[in-house]
Amino acid sequence: MFLRNSNERLSASCKTCGLRLNCLSAGLTEPEMDDLISIISTTKKVHKGDKLFYKSSSFKNLYVIRTGSFKSTLTTADGTEQVTEFYFPGEMLGLGGIASGEHFCDLSAMEDSEVCVVPFNDFEKLCHRSFTLNKNLLRYLSAEYVRGNKNMFSLGSFRSEEKIAYFLLDMSHRFESRGYSRTEFILRMTRSDIGSFLGMKPETVSRVLSKFSDANLIEIRQKRVHLIDLKGLRNIFSARRSALSSL
Amino acid sequence: MFLRNSNERLSASCKTCGLRLNCLSAGLTEPEMDDLISIISTTKKVHKGDKLFYKSSSFKNLYVIRTGSFKSTLTTADGTEQVTEFYFPGEMLGLGGIASGEHFCDLSAMEDSEVCVVPFNDFEKLCHRSFTLNKNLLRYLSAEYVRGNKNMFSLGSFRSEEKIAYFLLDMSHRFESRGYSRTEFILRMTRSDIGSFLGMKPETVSRVLSKFSDANLIEIRQKRVHLIDLKGLRNIFSARRSALSSL
DNA sequence: CGCGTCGTTGATTCGTCTCAAGAATCGTGG
DNA sequence: CCACGATTCTTGAGACGAATCAACGACGCG
Numbered sequence: 046m047f048l049r050n051s052n053e054r055l056s057a058s059c060k061t062c063g064l065r066l067n068c069l070s071a072g073l074t075e076p077e078m079d080d081l082i083s084i085i086s087t088t089k090k091v092h093k094g095d096k097l098f099y100k101s102s103s104f105k106n107l108y109v110i111r112t113g114s115f116k117s118t119l120t121t122a123d124g125t126e127q128v129t130e131f132y133f134p135g136e137m138l139g140l141g142g143i144a145s146g147e148h149f150c151d152l153s154a155m156e157d158s159e160v161c162v163v164p165f166n167d168f169e170k171l172c173h174r175s176f177t178l179n180k181n182l183l184r185y186l187s188a189e190y191v192r193g194n195k196n197m198f199s200l201g202s203f204r205s206e207e208k209i210a211y212f213l214l215d216m217s218h219r220f221e222s223r224g225y226s227r228t229e230f231i232l233r234m235t236r237s238d239i240g241s242f243l244g245m246k247p248e249t250v251s252r253v254l255s256k257f258s259d260a261n262l263i264e265i266r267q268k269r270v271h272l273i274d275l276k277g278l279r280n281i282f283s284a285r286r287s288a289l290s291s292l
Numbered sequence: 293m294f295l296r297n298s299n300e301r302l303s304a305s306c307k308t309c310g311l312r313l314n315c316l317s318a319g320l321t322e323p324e325m326d327d328l329i330s331i332i333s334t335t336k337k338v339h340k341g342d343k344l345f346y347k348s349s350s351f352k353n354l355y356v357i358r359t360g361s362f363k364s365t366l367t368t369a370d371g372t373e374q375v376t377e378f379y380f381p382g383e384m385l386g387l388g389g390i391a392s393g394e395h396f397c398d399l400s401a402m403e404d405s406e407v408c409v410v411p412f413n414d415f416e417k418l419c420h421r422s423f424t425l426n427k428n429l430l431r432y433l434s435a436e437y438v439r440g441n442k443n444m445f446s447l448g449s450f451r452s453e454e455k456i457a458y459f460l461l462d463m464s465h466r467f468e469s470r471g472y473s474r475t476e477f478i479l480r481m482t483r484s485d486i487g488s489f490l491g492m493k494p495e496t497v498s499r500v501l502s503k504f505s506d507a508n509l510i511e512i513r514q515k516r517v518h519l520i521d522l523k524g525l526r527n528i529f530s531a532r533r534s535a536l537s538s539l
Numbered sequence: 540c541g542c543g544t545c546g547t548t549g550a551t552t553c554g555t556c557t558c559a560a561g562a563a564t565c566g567t568g569g
Numbered sequence: 570c571c572a573c574g575a576t577t578c579t580t581g582a583g584a585c586g587a588a589t590c591a592a593c594g595a596c597g598c599g
Contacts, residue, residue, distance in 0.1 A: 119441070119445050121449075127444070127445045127448050129444050143431055145438075150441065173420070176420050179426065180416070182430070183390055183430070183433070187387055187388060187433060190391075190437045191388045191392075193440035193441060193444065194366070194376045194397065194440060197440065197443055198366050198374045201447050201490070202368075202374045202491070204555090235577065235578090236577075236579095241449075244448030244449070244491075246556060248556080248557085252555095451587090482545065493588060495547080495587090495588080496586095497546095498547055514595085
């Protein structure tokens, strides 16, 4: 429940970090890049299950994941949580806080993780000086907004088999775009988390995964997934789904 | 299916327009405000049922609704559409296009409507000059992102009565914040649209509304709604829901 | 005024949740 | 390193909620 603040210098590691911070740094001049690196001076380690920030806590920093993975959740009074998104290395956390100055969700680590801390005040000033950086931030936020809308489609229009197929293919896509295998990966989140994210119960998640396994679409041992038949998974979205081609 | 482009000058109307463009103009100096007005030189009328823009069409402008109302939809190959959001006067349209340079959804008018056209290139340059304007845009986009996440909660965690109660209270809130009655308003969208947005079938929407009417929570005649018992509607979210206090 | 879309209501089916028990795995401390 | 308890995962049987199919009524537009 407590965060360790390691003041390790990032040295020049940002330049070689290879993370999708690329999204933000794309097209920056050398001096702009140096400015950006100069404000990202600390990292934070977050242990599995601990939270990077809480709903209603004040928004001061954005974060970029260096290692590990996170989930964002909205929690009700009785402790029921709804997962609204999963996050992986290179992705930014905390963007929802810009709106009101406080975080609107909890952000928990699904494994021992480390993030780069980006003080938002400094970052915003930098954006004002760098047209490119500003553009990159806007684009990133807009892309997150679009991603949310596509999730809404899944939640509102898919039945459970479609949801799971969609989810697996989305994960596959995200791992691939990050340089990992698109057919073999580890689902860090629990069945409950997957279910919560997709709007179904963990038992149903389990049943659908078993069914896919029986149908030789996937192999699954606990959190370790092997997608055997990508085409078959895509077919789960019957022809009519094909418009959501982005997966 | 065709858009009329009226080159009416907006004159000084922006200043007195009273719309939630306030969100964007809040805190601007006089000269900044004048600059903003100067780039918003045209309006567009969109007839009921027509589209302001299409998925995959190129993103060139943002729009602000002057009058009327819109829905954004993602459409599948077979013509099934999922409504992802409803929009009312003062709200901005097209923000999802910033990410990729093309629109990711269709935007249809639910009644005869009129929007202000904001050329994004000009707007972006203006943002670069005005720290305040830039901040306002970022905040607005972030707020839209948060709104989307809350909708995901509704889609994923609520049962149909809760969804409808949530929806009615959200509409109430939005009308009120715009200076209209929070207890009596007209739902411009069809039952199908409501259902699509909430992830349920139109028949179910109708049934739930009838049930609420029988329970004296609301009065409803077609699209005309009268919320009689706001507290009762809130109670539909059983105690455990109370964390989503924002409604 | 008539036609088409939209809305309501009913009967039935189907999918997912619920409740429950057992198995597998993880984490922890001895 | 093993043993233990606590989670997590899987699987089953039954209940419940929402979808489906169908018919009719009410508006709204031309």
